[in-house]
Amino acid sequence: MNFAFAETVPDGVDSIVVGVLDDKALTPSAAALDRATGGALTRAMAGGRFTGAKDHMLEIAAPAGVKASRIVLAGLGKAAALNDLAMANWGGAIAARLNGSGAKVAAIHVDAVAEAVGRPADHAANVAMGAELRAYRFDKYRTKQKAEDKPTLERVVVVTAARALAEQAHVACARLAEGVAMTRDLVSEPANVLYPAELAARAKSLSALGVDVEVIGEDRMHTLGMGALLGVGQGSDHESQLVVMRWNGGGNGDSPVAFVGKGVCFDTGGISIKPAAGMEEMKYDMAGAGAVVGVMRALAGRKAKVNAVGIIACVENMPSGKAQRPGDVVTSMSGQTIEVINTDAEGRLILSDALWYCHTQFKPRFMVDLATLTGAIVIALGTYKAGMFANDDELAAKLAAAGESVGEPLWRMPLGTEYDKDINSEIADMKNVGKTREAGSTAGAVFLQRFVGDTKWAHLDIAGMAWAKKDMPTVPKGASGYGVRLLDRLVRDNFEA
Ligand code: BES
Ligand code: MN
Ligand code: ZN
Secondary structure (H helix, E strand, O other), rough: EEEEEEEEOOOOEEEEEEEEOOOOOOOOHHHHHHHHHOOOHHHHHOOOOOOOOOOEEEEEEOOOOOOOOOOEEEEEEEEEHHHHHHHHHHHHHHHHHHEEEEEEEEEEEOOOOOOOOOOOOHHHHHHHHHHHHHHHOOOOOOOOOHHHHHHOOOOOEEOOOOOHHHHHHHHHHHHHHHHHHHHHHHHOOOOOOOOHHHHHHHHHHHHHHEEEEEEOOOOHHHEEEEHHHHHHOOOOOOOOOOEEEEEOEEEEEEEEEEEEEEEEEEEEEOOOOOOOOOOHHHHHHHHHHHHHHHHHOOOOOOOOEEEEEEEEEEEOOOOOOOOOOOOEEEEEOOOOOOOOOOOOOOOOHHHHHHHHHHHHOOOOOEEEEEEEOHHHHHHOOOOOOOOOOOOOOOHHHHHHHHHHHHHOOOOOOOHHHHHHHOOOOOOOOOOOOOOOOOHHHHHHHHHOOOOOOOOOOOEEEOOOOOOOOOOOOOOOOOOOOHHHHHHHHHHHHHHHO
């Protein structure tokens, strides 16, 4: 799908979309279209259910007075609530609708509405981005798709008086959408295709955008003493990989911001094997790593004025004759020893070495890790908010604000010495699980906290967010790309020169 911005509706458009506010209040472009069609919009709304409420749509077929074959009235809801996120969601809902209707070339009017929050140009750019995000598909393995199941929309023209500024604002939005799409591609790939070396190779492709990418294999991990990471991967025939991506868009010598991702390409549980039902979902256990790759791509793509490090720990957690056993003790790069009680609590093991490496190697301004770490966070928060654990209130507040503004909300969860004591081991410095069934997500978080030293740090448990079970305005069912927009916004609002 391609996007353009124009001041008027160009020729060749088959669908015209106009916004309607709450209580059937026509936006200026809708009012103009109503006049041009002899009142077709007003008539269509009379007596129907469409009120202009957010995301509600009404389609008018074969309208007289315009060349287009359909007009879509798209509900905007309350004018005062219109901000960048609302506009992205509106664009997403419209893209889904148009694809369902069979539209090929559409014009979407984005009017400057008086009470709206933010600049009209940003609104227009966000409508395009929302449409792009929602139109994402992962079709590469479907060879027999019927024509009626394929999306039709080829071109979207966003009509706005602020054309030039909207085009400018759209550049960063488009790079961000590319980052999200890359994450979704990575997370959607099955584990026979996307094993650790392949994930590393895809991260390597960011070097074309000026990202410096280094891949650390098992030999170097042994030298570095990464016994926790190595232990998880030792049952797999695929070599584990630690990938370090660096984007240097900031000042020379400015300490970087850092993102660390859990990249378990497949999580069988290992010897503590998972039940068969639903195990196929564990291909998305690398969604944290996927998000880190995606945000590095977005930052590099839009040439963000920041130094950023992205580190992903890539492994496959398999049972085999070489696999790690429950009860094994491993020594992490930090020197701390870990008793592995449950081989299915593997995310914290690989992240312990990745976080320690990040902390010691880069002394970053802060580290944020993203991980599909625990089923317990899904029990606690469901699929609407990710869990956030942080050792720094200011970082937590910035993350929460960024999440709110992009629609990837976070809910802060506790850390604390009481919980920390629960992971003490009889035989080693710690064990990789806490009390059975109690505060499972915090047990994972306090474990990670033992590997961040004095670096400001936040852990985002995204187990409930990585995979959408139903369509949402800017997220089609499937890999969500959660975290990319959030971290891009965190950087944009707080850490760019
Ligand atoms: N990858 C899983 C967590 C997960 C669950 C992600 C559901 C996405 C959806 C993680 O490695 C895991 O197995 N966690 C265990 C921890 C337990 C053994 C302490 C869990 O949550 O059961
Ligand atoms: Mn697991
Ligand atoms: Zn896992």
